[in-house]
Amino acid sequence: MCGIIGYSGPLEARTILLDGLSQLEYRGYDSAGIAYFDSRSKIHVVKKTGKVSHLREAFSSVSDSSHCGIGHTRWATHGGVSDANAHPHRAGRVTLIHNGIIENYHHLTQEFHLESGLISQTDSEVAARILDLFYEGKPIPAIRQLTERMEGSYAFCIMFDDHPGEIYAVRSVSPL
Numbered sequence: 001m002c003g004i005i006g007y008s009g010p011l012e013a014r015t016i017l018l019d020g021l022s023q024l025e026y027r028g029y030d031s032a033g034i035a036y037f038d039s040r041s042k043i044h045v046v047k048k049t050g051k052v053s054h055l056r057e058a059f060s061s062v063s064d065s066s067h068c069g070i071g072h073t074r075w076a077t078h079g080g081v082s083d084a085n086a087h088p089h090r091a092g093r094v095t096l097i098h099n100g101i102i103e104n105y106h107h108l109t110q111e112f113h114l115e116s117g118l119i120s121q122t123d124s125e126v127a128a129r130i131l132d133l134f135y136e137g138k139p140i141p142a143i144r145q146l147t148e149r150m151e152g153s154y155a156f157c158i159m160f161d162d163h164p165g166e167i168y169a170v171r172s173v174s175p176l
């Protein structure tokens with residue numbers, strides 16, 4: 001089962017996210033990733049197959065501060081175990097992590113003509129891309145539109161490029 005953590009506040013977000021993912025390791029996972037706003041409010045995504053310790057190594061020389069971010073340990077259901085399939089997924093102004101299974105993802109891929117633009121094999125990236133299509137600067141109406149179209153189970157944790165410091169979360173069936 002995957003794990004999700006989000007943090008926004010005065011402390012160093014990267015450290016909290018990585019420590020949080022370490023605490024979630026017992027649930028089992030095949031890859032891990034985090035996304036965070038840097039000190040200039042730009043989102044960075046780092047994700048890798050393998051252990052959280054492997055992900056942590058990627059930050060050994062990063063000193064820039066971060067105060068908001070999301071993290072994920074993945075248990076693959078759609079697509080193999082690869083860096084591209086690891087979460088978070090980026091689509092336009094959307095950065096999203098997902099726990100669960102979107103049962104109608106294939107139908108949605110066709111309906112929204114997403115085939116050629118997908119970078120991963122996951123149902124989760126389909127959700128990220130549809131959310132970006134709906135997004136017109138206001139997160140909550142776009143998330144509502146997204147969840148109206150989702151069938152299956154989901155817990156989403158989402159950041160938007162133009163809303164630094166904010167994390168949006170929504171769930172159905174999957175825990176969050």
Ligand code: GLU
Pocket residue numbers: 001002003073074075076077078079085098099100101102122123124
């Ligand atoms: N279905 C998603 C995937 O395969 C999420 C899996 C999970 O819950 O970790 O990437």
